[in-house]
Amino acid sequence: KQEVTQIPAALSVPEGENLVLNCSFTDSAIYNLQWFRQDPGKGLTSLLLIQSSQREQTSGRLNASLDKSSGRSTLYIAASQPGDSATYLCAVQETSGSRLTFGEGTQLTVNP
């Protein structure tokens, strides 16, 4: 059974800091891995999708890496801003079209 763990559970940083969120998964036979953002009382917004054959994806100030063999992914946020404050969720998909298995998220607070 796939299990996804995110560390840390919560993180508070001053504005402008670069930061790394960690995600690990127990079964390396995945199809893809996604990072999502969730704002309080809202749904999920997909940030980055990494296919199993890829090592990283970048979008603006965000960079996600994937090391499938070790079961790890990191989300790097450069020059953090207060607007980045949200919960960040990591999820893996084991086969095409199948369910996503989510971690419990990292709650990020960026202080002005």
Place this chain on the structure above:
Amino acid sequence: NAGVMQNPRHLVRRRGQEARLRCSPVKGHSHVYWYRQLPEEGLKFMVYLQKENIIDESGMPKERFSAEFPKEGPSILRIQQVVRGDSAAYFCASSPTTFRSGNTIYFGEGSWLTVV
């Protein structure tokens, strides 16, 4: 959130009543997923449906919960005889007909069920 519409956004039910949550996927998407987020917990998969078919319901409680995605109309998640432990946010997601490499999955903004 790319067009996945859920309603109601907030629903209050007394114990023993029924809750019906509706989800209209992104236009053209025929795959629908329901997830539940309990307070202070992560999202847990409940059920995966295609038009008129349940593909995977392994995450759905065996009793009181049912889901459908008819040929016409939205997907419905139905909870009968609700209990306080059903209080949660219920998220619907959809994906294109063929979940190809690079296709992402789109989430609605959730339906918050409170059982009093």
